[in-house]
Amino acid sequence: MSYVRYKNNDLFVENVSVKKIVSKFNTPFYLYSEGGVIQNYKSFLNNFKKSRPLICFSVKANSNIQILKILKKMGSGADVVSGGELLKAIKSGIKPNKIVFSGVGKTEEEIRLAIKKNILLINVESENEAILINKVAGKLKKKTSIGIRLNPDINAPTHKKISTGKAEDKFGLSKTSLISFCLNSKKLRNLRLNAISVHIGSQILSENPFKKTLRVLEEIIKKTKINFKFVDLGGGFGITYKKSDRKINLKNYSNLVEKFRRKYNCNIIFEPGRAIVGDTAILVTKVQYLKKGSNKTFAILNAGMNDFMRIALYDAVHNIIPVVKNNKKNKGPLEFVGPICETTCKFIKYNKYQKLNQSDYVAISDVGAYGASLSSNYNTKPLIAEIIINKTKVRVIRKKQDIKSLLNQ
Numbered sequence: 001m002s003y004v005r006y007k008n009n010d011l012f013v014e015n016v017s018v019k020k021i022v023s024k025f026n027t028p029f030y031l032y033s034e035g036g037v038i039q040n041y042k043s044f045l046n047n048f049k050k051s052r053p054l055i056c057f058s059v060k061a062n063s064n065i066q067i068l069k070i071l072k073k074m075g076s077g078a079d080v081v082s083g084g085e086l087l088k089a090i091k092s093g094i095k096p097n098k099i100v101f102s103g104v105g106k107t108e109e110e111i112r113l114a115i116k117k118n119i120l121l122i123n124v125e126s127e128n129e130a131i132l133i134n135k136v137a138g139k140l141k142k143k144t145s146i147g148i149r150l151n152p153d154i155n156a157p158t159h160k161k162i163s164t165g166k167a168e169d170k171f172g173l174s175k176t177s178l179i180s181f182c183l184n185s186k187k188l189r190n191l192r193l194n195a196i197s198v199h200i201g202s203q204i205l206s207e208n209p210f211k212k213t214l215r216v217l218e219e220i221i222k223k224t225k226i227n228f229k230f231v232d233l234g235g236g237f238g239i240t241y242k243k244s245d246r247k248i249n250l251k252n253y254s255n256l257v258e259k260f261r262r263k264y265n266c267n268i269i270f271e272p273g274r275a276i277v278g279d280t281a282i283l284v285t286k287v288q289y290l291k292k293g294s295n296k297t298f299a300i301l302n303a304g305m306n307d308f309m310r311i312a313l314y315d316a317v318h319n320i321i322p323v324v325k326n327n328k329k330n331k332g333p334l335e336f337v338g339p340i341c342e343t344t345c346k347f348i349k350y351n352k353y354q355k356l357n358q359s360d361y362v363a364i365s366d367v368g369a370y371g372a373s374l375s376s377n378y379n380t381k382p383l384i385a386e387i388i389i390n391k392t393k394v395r396v397i398r399k400k401q402d403i404k405s406l407l408n409q
Ligand SMILES: *Cc1c(COP(=O)(O)O)cnc(C)c1O
Pocket: 058, 060, 061, 079, 081, 102, 103, 199, 201, 202, 203, 234, 235, 236, 237, 271, 272, 273, 274, 275, 369
């Protein structure tokens, strides 16, 4: 996290100290580094530059429109999973011919929207979805470009709740169903089968499952003899949340992708989400109370699982770091928890931590992906603010939700 670092004892995002920002804005809030987003995008693209891929940022990782605008400026497209995300991507300025639409449960209304907007690909996840798209396309008299999503039955080592590429997962078509779909796809006269797509899961830290997936794709192309215009290799590239996380090395995979691209003369698409935004934000929060437990102290924060869900949802590990370091020792173990009335509203426990006082500020790290986008109004709490820093410039990109808007529903 080079854009989030300490200078002496003060935590900085780019050139602004977090201490200064908490003096101006009420906590909790998300705090992003614009430079971080830009650098991650560039470095992802650079990994695969020989293949000149289209990068379709996975909007569900972070759907703040200002983040989308930054990525749009870099040339990014979008991978969307709902009509709402599709409209937001277009509103951010991303052209429909750079948008792909995934998801197992697209409604007729969402399909109609996607067809009318002429997006690059609707990535189909079942035969029955293809039949519905064909029908809607017929009514609208528009030949519609689709991709077909493969479930390669590959076990990518990641948390079971974010695996998507095993036979038991709901996503995509099995190899045999997909091959028979391809061989019969001409019957769906209003569709153009332009792509094969795959996305095997998220937070994957080993290159091997990606390489295996390429081999399954080769097998299918050979069997169907279809010259797909696009091969959409999905996202899922992991980041290092904890010290023991291995850093994924994409060099070798990228060489294989390039070989594949040349051999089958196709255009490559990637759909990274986490890799672009995951490490670009912190969630700044205040220690509301310290409370003595039987064998640990609870640090009760003013941010909860409603603001940041990943820990409760996926057992994710996110470090919590002080906004100002003090080099003194806390007595005994310390557990950071939130205010929500759920036992799972807890963040992380440390056996050793620096001396902590009530009203101190701390930051949950690496919250840029699946952070704000997964937050909710649980316990009738308003959504918190999002702030972004570009060098010394501080910009609010989402205001804290007005509590009044929650009172009438
Ligand atoms: C969520 C998702 C992605 C992004 O996954 P990351 O792990 O954030 O890179 C890409 N493609 C599809 C279809 C998705 O559902």
